[in-house]
Amino acid sequence: MHVVYPAVVSALLFSIGVYGVLARRNTILVLMSVELMLNAVNLNLVAFDVWLRDRLHGGQVLTLFVIVIAAAEVGLGLAIILALYRNRRTVDLDRLRALAEPAPGDGAASPAPGRETAARAEETP
Amino acid sequence: MTEAVPSYLSPTGQEIVFLLLGAMAVGSALLVVTTRQLVHAALWLVVCFGALAGCYLVLTAEFVAWVQVLIYVGAVIVLLLFGIMLTRAPIGRTADLDSGNRAVAAVVAVATAAVLVTVVVDGFRNAYAPLDPGAGSAGELGSAIFRNWVLPFEALSVLLLAALIGAIVISRTDIRGRD
Numbered sequence: 001m002h003v004v005y006p007a008v009v010s011a012l013l014f015s016i017g018v019y020g021v022l023a024r025r026n027t028i029l030v031l032m033s034v035e036l037m038l039n040a041v042n043l044n045l046v047a048f049d050v051w052l053r054d055r056l057h058g059g060q061v062l063t064l065f066v067i068v069i070a071a072a073e074v075g076l077g078l079a080i081i082l083a084l085y086r087n088r089r090t091v092d093l094d095r096l097r098a099l100a101e102p103a104p105g106d107g108a109a110s111p112a113p114g115r116e117t118a119a120r121a122e123e124t125p
Numbered sequence: 126m127t128e129a130v131p132s133y134l135s136p137t138g139q140e141i142v143f144l145l146l147g148a149m150a151v152g153s154a155l156l157v158v159t160t161r162q163l164v165h166a167a168l169w170l171v172v173c174f175g176a177l178a179g180c181y182l183v184l185t186a187e188f189v190a191w192v193q194v195l196i197y198v199g200a201v202i203v204l205l206l207f208g209i210m211l212t213r214a215p216i217g218r219t220a221d222l223d224s225g226n227r228a229v230a231a232v233v234a235v236a237t238a239a240v241l242v243t244v245v246v247d248g249f250r251n252a253y254a255p256l257d258p259g260a261g262s263a264g265e266l267g268s269a270i271f272r273n274w275v276l277p278f279e280a281l282s283v284l285l286l287a288a289l290i291g292a293i294v295i296s297r298t299d300i301r302g303r304d
Contacts, residue, residue: 001139001253001256002140002249003249004245004249009147009180011241014237018234019230019231020158024222025224026214029166032157039173039177043180046184046186047184050186060186065277067189070201071201071285072289073288074201078292080295081212082296
């Protein structure tokens with residue numbers, strides 16, 4: 001097996017993941033693209049482990065660790081997305097602008113979620 | 126390792142199978158990031174991860190392949206589908222899944238792919254890895270983990286527990302911080 005083949009496949013998968021992270025608006029789709037990038041790295045790790053014939057199997061063991069960390073990351077990420085959805089009623093990344101500078105164009109649109117959460121924070125205690 | 130590189134013009138059967146599976150993974154990954162239906166994106170992700178598991182099998186990493194099927198296809202996709210369901214995402218075709226900076230994202234992704242593929246092809250043109258089965262079996266990997274990688278393994282289990290507790294605390298509404 002030429003090492004170029006898995007390396008090129010994983011490079012393509014990684015850049016597809018980059019496109020997904022940058023271009024998607026829904027937060028869950030962004031999480032899926034992050035998973036694609038992690039899988040590209042996993043393919044590289046396995047291919048180079050096989051090529052270098054590592055006696056400690058560092059590449060494949062690290063692949064297992066990355067899979068476990070990705071599972072933990074998806075669990076936490078989805079919990080955060082659900083908390084976000086409960087508070088804001090939206091998971092669109094473009095509309096989550098509470099931390100951004102108020103742009104001159106969307107002065108009417110962006111303060112609304114901030115006020116809503118402020119009201120929520122007042123009523124919670 | 127690098128001696129006696131066979132020609133690229135006469136691929137072996139393993140290479141043909143790997144390239145077919147890789148094309149399947151790349152194609153379904155493209156569909157994941159371009160489809161207009163949220164649930165279809167999750168299902169194409171299943172195809173992509175399955176094809177990647179096939180790639181691992183061809184690369185003689187059997188145990189990693191089955192772990193990939195179990196954890197990614199079995200657990201992560203189900204979690205993502207639960208997330209889609211719980212955020213009341215629209216089921217049918219939706220027009221606004223892409224944000225406004227699609228063109229910039231495409232330019233960045235094509236540039237990344239060009240740089241990575243150029244560097245990788247230039248660097249590993251003469252690298253050849255002969256495949257001998259059995260190097261990635263469960264026994265081999267198990268002895269590697271429990272002989273040499275025990276400490277990171279245990280640390281990872283503690284991390285997983287912390288992530289589990291964190292997810293529960295974040296997603297429950299009746300747990301409040303101190304006032």
